[in-house]
Amino acid sequence: xxxxxxxxDYLVVGAGAGGMAFTDALIAxxxxxxxxxxxxxxxxxxxxxxxxxxxxxxxSAYYGVNSLxxxxxxxxxxxxxxxxxEVASGPEICGYFDGAMRALLATGxxxxxxxxxxxxxxxxxxxxxxxxTGQERHVTVRRKLVDATYLETSVxxxxxxxxxxxxxxxxxxxxxxxxxxxxSARYVVLGSGKTAMDACLWLLDQGVSPTRVRWVKPREAWxxxxxxxxxxxxVGAMLEGVARQAEAAAAAETxxxxxxxxxxxxxxxxxxxxxxxxxxxxxxxxxxxxQPLRRIEDxxxxxxxxxxxxxxxxxxxxSVNGAPDDLYIDCTAIAFGDTPVRPVFGxxxxxxxxxxxxxxxxxxxxxxxxxxxxxxxxxxxxxxxxNPYPARPKDWLRMFVASNMAQFNWSQDRDLAAWIExxxxxxxxxxxxxxxxxxxxxxxxxxxxxxxxxxxxxxxxQQA
Numbered sequence: 044x045x046x047x048x049x050x051x052d053y054l055v056v057g058a059g060a061g062g063m064a065f066t067d068a069l070i071a072x073x074x075x076x077x078x079x080x081x082x083x084x085x086x087x088x089x090x091x092x093x094x095x096x097x098x099x100x101x102x103s104a105y106y107g108v109n110s111l112x113x114x115x116x117x118x119x120x121x122x123x124x125x126x127x128x129e130v131a132s133g134p135e136i137c138g139y140f141d142g143a144m145r146a147l148l149a150t151g152x153x154x155x156x157x158x159x160x161x162x163x164x165x166x167x168x169x170x171x172x173x174x175x176t177g178q179e180r181h182v183t184v185r186r187k188l189v190d191a192t193y194l195e196t197s198v199x200x201x202x203x204x205x206x207x208x209x210x211x212x213x214x215x216x217x218x219x220x221x222x223x224x225x226x227s228a229r230y231v232v233l234g235s236g237k238t239a240m241d242a243c244l245w246l247l248d249q250g251v252s253p254t255r256v257r258w259v260k261p262r263e264a265w266x267x268x269x270x271x272x273x274x275x276x277x278v279g280a281m282l283e284g285v286a287r288q289a290e291a292a293a294a295a296e297t298x299x300x301x302x303x304x305x306x307x308x309x310x311x312x313x314x315x316x317x318x319x320x321x322x323x324x325x326x327x328x329x330x331x332x333x334q335p336l337r338r339i340e341d342x343x344x345x346x347x348x349x350x351x352x353x354x355x356x357x358x359x360x361x362s363v364n365g366a367p368d369d370l371y372i373d374c375t376a377i378a379f380g381d382t383p384v385r386p387v388f389g390x391x392x393x394x395x396x397x398x399x400x401x402x403x404x405x406x407x408x409x410x411x412x413x414x415x416x417x418x419x420x421x422x423x424x425x426x427x428x429x430n431p432y433p434a435r436p437k438d439w440l441r442m443f444v445a446s447n448m449a450q451f452n453w454s455q456d457r458d459l460a461a462w463i464e465x466x467x468x469x470x471x472x473x474x475x476x477x478x479x480x481x482x483x484x485x486x487x488x489x490x491x492x493x494x495x496x497x498x499x500x501x502x503x504x505q506q507a
Contacts, residue, residue: 049154050183053077054169056161057191059088060107061395061407063143064468065189066153067108068411075415076152077189078182079144080161080171087140089198093133095221096245100237100327101401102128104274105470107136108143109408112467116275123244123331127269128277156180187414189393191407194382194432199238202376207350214351214371217242227370231257231356233348234374235264237326240314242372243336253338257369259358261347262322265302265436266312269329274470279482281470284310286486288443292497298437298504305439315342323436325401348375381434387427388413388420396429400446405468412462426452426459440501447498 053069055062058081066077083091090097099106103114113136114129124130131139147153158174169182199216208214213227217238230251232242239258246256271284287308295301305311312328313320314336328336346359355365385394387410398406413423430445431438454460463469477483 047178047180048183049078049180050185051076051078051154052184052186053189054161054182054184054187055079055189055191057081057088057195058083058086058140058144058155058157059090059191059195060140060404061194062088062189062191063140063147064108064404064407065191065393065395065411065414066147067110067143068408069415070147070150070152071110072412072415074152075186078154078156078171079147080156080159082158082160082174084158085137085141086144086155086157087137089195090133090136090140092198092201092218094199094216094218094238094241095133097133097241099130099136101130101272102274103131104128105402105468105472106131106404107139107468108404109467111139111143111146113139123329124269125331127329128273128275184391187389187391187393189395191395193385193394194396199374199376204373205375206348208371209350209352211353211367212351212371213369214373216373220245220372227255227368229255229257229366229369231259231365231369231371232374233259233371234376235260235262235322236324236374236377238376239374240326240328240332240336242374243339244332247335247338253335253340256339257341257343258339259343259345259348259356261344261359263313263315263318263320264322264324264326265320265439266314267325267327268309268312269327271310272327272470275473278471278474278477279480279486282474282483282486282490286489286493289490289493289497292440292443292501293493295500295504298440298507301440301504302436311439318344320436323433323439325433382431384429384431386424387429388423390420397432398427398430398446398449400430400442401432402468402470405466405470408466408468409459409463413459416458426456437505440505444498444501444505447494 052075055066055077058079062079063086066079069075085091104116107113114131117129119125119127119129144155156171159171162170164170169184171180230246232239243256270280273280288310291304291308295304343363345361348356348358350357351371353367356363387394387396395407395410410427417423428445428449430442433442453463464472464475474483
């Protein structure tokens with residue numbers, strides 16, 4: 044089979060949220076061309092594999108790509124997100140990225156190859172192979188390869204279990220909950236993260252009694268309160284939250300004291316206030332979600348599951364009896380692993396990574412903007428120091444320092460600061476024009492006073 048040959052300025056591997064946000068910004072800010080390739084059938088990355096009732100954990104108002112709004116920037120009037128900006132459902136997000144891709148293709152400067160694998164040819168060139176036809180295409184990349192898969196998300200539907208399941212035991216990923224055709228006497232949720240919380244909340248929302256839910260939690264997690272992650276008309280609450288974080292960071296005497304202060308200030312939450320969290324992954328909840336989760340009393344804290352058998356389970360630190368008709372719900376996939384940090388910008392490669400704390404779309408769009416408008420490699424890397432996703436509570440300190448130092452550097456660059464201010468993916472957009480309003484001015488003044496001491500103290504605590 045003769046391979047097709049195509050050319051483009053950029054070859055973007057991965058058409059998930061990061062790859063899409065990068066490409067959207069690149070195309071908007073330059074006249075360059077791009078080829079996107081993804082092994083899935085449609086853009087949107089892991090959203091194509093997500094469980095049917097999944098929703099964003101952050102407002103739709105600052106998720107997706109810069110050029111296309113997600114939703115109507117409306118405030119929910121009912122449900123666990125009542126009073127906050129809407130959070131899109133999984134199907135809405137998949138449809139959104141389909142529309143965003145259509146808009147990119149309409150420019151005539153973007154090509155998309157779904158259901159295809161990327162690989163380097165023996166001569167070092169780039170190739171794309173269709174999973175459907177086997178058709179091979181060689182891509183001449185005039186500028187750079189963009190790796191949007193370096194921190195690819197693991198999801199329950201596709202991850203490989205790291206525990207044994209005996210014959211006859213019913214163990215399903217969270218995706219299967221929406222297809223239940225008969226009730227179970229007990230539902231056993233495996234995992235400590237936001238996916239496990241979603242599984243518990245879904246079961247309770249369906250009318251399952253908390254007494255019929257067993258929650259196997261290897262660890263307790265620190266969580267963010269959704270009230271402090273709101274944009275637009277509610278951005279004052281977000282600024283208030285950052286001010287409280289800075290004040291806690293400036294005053295803390297030890298790491299343990301820092302987390303006590305953050306919790307007292309409402310900046311970190313935990314489901315079980317009797318257990319000290321050992322996990323932090325930027326998960327966000329509302330008070331309306333915490334209340335039902337706290338009603339689940341059958342909580343197993345014996346570490347990770349090692350084996351599921353018809354009459355119980357074996358864990359790292361013990362065993363628990365069970366029943367043959369228990370339904371185990373696997374929520375143990377870890378969204379992000381411990382991936383080594385790389386420079387974002389290389390001579391012939393861009394590796395998308397986190398910059399600002401827990402804002403993946405904004406981060407990728409910012410990289411796209413800089414690639415389109417700047418040539419100095421060292422300067423671009425200075426503005427984009429990688430800020431890895433967190434896993435442990437102490438990572439909060441590192442992320443706060445790195446995120447706010449980067450924010451300061453961005454603010455000193457006039458063109459970049461102007462782009463950030465108008466970016467729809469920027470959670471704090473609109474702050475500048477509203478800086479004289481009392482609910483904006485007051486936390487900004489406190490931030491100005493406390494940020495310097497906070498950063499200095501956090502550096503000291505990290506080294507202690």
